[in-house]
Amino acid sequence: MSRTLAQRLQALDEAVELSRDRSSAAVVDRAAAVVKRAGERGAFSGDHTVVALAGATGSGKSTSFNAISGTEFATTGVRRPTTSTAMAVAWGTELPGELLDWLDVPRRHLVPARRSAFANLVLLDLPDHDSTEAAHRMTVDRLVPLVDMLIWVVDPQKYADAALHDRYLRPLAPYAEVMIVVLNQSDRLQPDDLADAMADLRRLLDAEGLAAARLISMSALDGTGVPELRQLLAQAVADKAVVSRRIAADVTVAAEELAAELGTAPTPTLDRKRREPLVQALAEASGVGIAVDGVRDAWKLRGGVATGWPFVTWLARLKPDPLRALRLDQSDRRLAPTAVSRTSLPGASSVQRARLDRGLRELVDAASTGLPRGWAAAVRSAARGREALLMDRLDTAIAGADLELDRGTGWWSVVRLLQWLLMVAVVVGGLWTLFMMLAPALGLAGIPTVYWWGWPAQFILLAGGVLGGLLLAGLSSLGVSVSARAKAHRAERVLHRAIGQVTDAELIAPVEDELDRHRRAVQAVRNAR
Structure with missing residues (x-):
C-alpha cells in the first residue's frame, strides 16, 4: 500500500469519526467498513x-x-x-x-x-x-x-x-x-x-x-x-498494484458518499454580531437589571448609614439591604462561601423567555444555514443541549461576580469620624446649655458664660454640631448618589461580562465546535478523495 493511499485511508477514517451521528448511518457504516476491510486485507497475505x-x-x-x-x-x-x-x-x-x-x-x-x-x-x-x-x-x-x-x-x-x-x-x-x-x-x-x-x-x-x-x-x-x-x-x-487500486476505488466511493452527506455549501461562520443580542436576552432573563438596581440601592443605603447624621441613621438601619435580600452580598460570601452558590433573583418572565428563545433560534438558524439535515440537527443540539442548566449557570455566574462593593468606601470612614465629632459637639453643647439653664436653681449662679465670636460657646457647639452634621450629611448623600450610579454602571458591565462568558462557554463554543467539526470533516473527505 502506497503512502498516499495510507494517508487517504487515514483521512477517510477521520471523516467517518467526525460524521458519525450526523450523516446517514448507512453511509458512515459503509465508509467505516472500507477502512476496516482495507486494514484486514493488508494484514491477510498482502502479496x-x-x-x-x-x-x-x-x-x-x-x-x-x-x-x-x-x-x-x-x-x-x-x-x-x-x-x-x-x-x-x-x-x-x-x-x-x-x-x-x-x-x-x-x-x-x-x-x-x-x-x-x-x-x-x-x-x-x-x-x-x-x-x-x-x-x-x-x-x-x-x-x-x-x-x-x-x-x-x-x-x-x-x-x-x-x-x-x-x-x-x-x-x-x-x-x-x-x-x-x-x-x-x-x-x-x-x-x-x-x-x-x-x-x-x-x-x-x-x-x-x-x-x-x-x-x-x-x-x-x-x-x-x-x-x-x-x-x-x-x-x-x-x-502488485491491483490490491491498492481496488482499495483506492473503495476509498473514493466512500469519500464521495460522505461528501454528498456533508453538502456542497461552505461551512457557515458564526457572526460575532449575533452574540450581543443573545447576551442581552440572557442578561434580562437572568435578572441582571434587578441585580444592578440592587447594587445601586444597597450602595445608597450603606453609604447613607455610614455618612448620614448619626441621630437619624438608625432609621435607615431598619430597612432591608437589597443585596442581602438577593443573596449577592459580598461580605456574606466571605463568611460563608457555599451560601452564595445561588442567588434569590426572580425567575425569567414569559416575555423574557420568549426573547431568549428567539435569540437561540436566530443563532441556530445562522449557524446551520446550508448544512445538511443531520449536521443542522447537531448544531441545534449543541446550542440547546445545555438549555436546561443554562439558567443555573447564569445564576452561578451572577453570584460569583465581583461587584467590588468593598472598595471605594474609604471616604465614608472620614465622614463618619467627622459626624461623630460633630455629634459629640452637639451633645456637649446641649448638656452645657442645660447646665447653664439649671445653674441658678442649683445655687451656681456665679458661673461665668464663655463666649466664642460673640456667641455663647455652648450655643456654638450645639448649633454648629447640628448644622455641620446636616450639611455634611447632605454633601455626603450627594457623593453617595454619584458613586452609587458609578457602582451600578460598573456592576452592569461586570455582570454582562459574566453573562457573556457563560454565553460563550454554554452556547457559542458548542456551536462553533460543531461547525469546526463539519469543517474538519469536509477537509478530511477532501483529503480522502
Missing part, C-alpha cells in the same frame, strides 16, 4: 492477488474458470446452477489460509507453482449472480466487495441483461480499472456478428461509466482469447 470470476447462469463461467486455470476443479454441465458455493484455486507453495478464511471460501485447491506467472494468484469461481437460490446471490454480493479484481463472464444472449448491468456493472463503475468483461462463447457467432456484439457491449459499458474496464472476447471451448486473459491476469499479479 496475493484475489481475482473472482462472476457470471450469470449459462454464461460458461465454470468452463472459463477451468480454461483460465488449466484445471478441472470447476464443475461444468447442463444442470443449473452448476456452481453452488465459491471455490478458490491458489498458485504457489502453500494455500493462503488466513486470506481464504477471511474471504470465507470453503472449497480450496492449491496448484504448486514456484516460478509460475500465476504465483500468489488466488482465482475464485463465484456462484451464478442470477441464481434462483438466494444463498448463491448472497455469496456473490458478499465477495464482490472483498476481491481485488473482477472478471465478468457474459454470453452473446444475455450480455445486456438488466439484472447484471443494474445490480452490478453500473454500481461498480468506480472499479472499472480492476474489472474485465469477457464475452464468452464467441465461437457461436460469425465474425461480423461477434464484432457487432463487441461494439454494442462496449457502448453499453462506456455509457455506464465503465470505459476503463477491459473488454475481450473468448471461447472457453476452443481456447480463443484465453491466452490474452491469462496474460492480463499475469500482469495484474506481477505489478
